[in-house]
Amino acid sequence: MVQNLNRNQFQYFPYHLVTPSPWPILLSFSLLSMAIGAVMYMHGYVNGGNLLTTGFILTAYGMGLWFRDVVTEGTYLGDHTKQVKKGIQMGVILFIVSEVFAFLSVFWAFFHASLSPSIEIGGIWPPQGITPLDPFAIPLLNTILLVSSGAFVTYGHHALLNANRRGAIIGIFLTILFAVIFTILQYVEYSEAAFTMSDSVYGSAFYASTGLHGLHVIVGTIFILVAFIRLINYHLTDTHHQGCEAAILYWHFVDVVWLFLFIAVYYWGGM
Known part of the structure; x- marks a missing residue:
């Protein structure tokens, strides 16, 4: 021991x-x-x-x-010495890799059902009786919000690296604000959808993929919020900000997954 x-x-x-x-x-x-x-x-x-x-x-x-x-x-x-920081960084990267495979399984299920629709759902995609959501309504607005949040969090990161405290606070705050708006709009979208999770494989695949992503947005928002609070309390500096970088890396992963969701599930899957 x-x-x-x-x-x-x-x-x-x-x-x-x-x-x-x-x-x-x-x-x-x-x-x-x-x-x-x-x-x-x-x-x-x-x-x-x-x-x-x-x-x-x-x-x-x-x-x-x-x-x-x-x-x-x-x-x-x-x-947290330099060697410890390297270990934490590697742990975060491996965690995100595991998340990639979680989403890979969801996308696999979606394309398995959509590329070769079975006779039980009419041999077409979307299945008969399903009215898909308009990808150029709330989904497009959410795409703009998430891409913008990724830009702002990158700005905040660079400001932190250059000891620009005010710029870091503004960039990370706007990221949190856009993330909260995204989550609210996702709730509105779910409330107005004409189908549920039990409506054939389309509903299951749609809510499993977008819902899993929504959960990651909430977790990522909390992650960045903690970094923001620590920044306000002078925990983070231009040389000591491992937790903030981990949150930013996680958020960029969330952004990229959403772009795939928008193209595959909302746009292509709803045609």
Whole structure:
């Protein structure tokens, strides 16, 4: 078992030996509760929704406390050396790669159903009885919002690198604002859609792909919001902003996925 080094003791390596933390085991049981609650809720079991909600709250709470400790280690304790930063960056990249494969499975399902429509849905795509959404209405506006948000977050990043605090704050704030507007418009689009998730494979593929992306937009918005709060509180500088760069990288991934969704699902899939 690795012993924790005393703060006054010289460390002969650039790595960070984390202190024992209760959050991993808490999150393990929280995620298990949330998964079981989701299955129970989808199958109509009593109190399935309550267990799902409880698991979600505990998961969010545990993640917040865990991330708080990471921020403390990197900002106040100086544990995030150059070597540690490289490890965190690699971890973020591998996480995004795993997300790419998650969306790949959704796109695979969509093209499997649309390129060769089965006889059960009339042999055409979109299926008979389905009125697809106009891609040049809310979807196009959302595309403009997301691309603009990507431009603003890039501006904020470059401003931060050049020690332009005001420019960084403005760029990241506008990114959050556009992301919130995007989410609101997505809700309006879902409310006005003439089909539901249970309306053939088209509804399932549409809501699975756009809904999964919408979830990532919400997560990315929270990610950037945390970076914005840390920027306001002088946690981030032109040389110490690993968390902000991770949020920006994640947001660019969300932007790119949306462009594929707009072209494939909204435009081509709705013709």
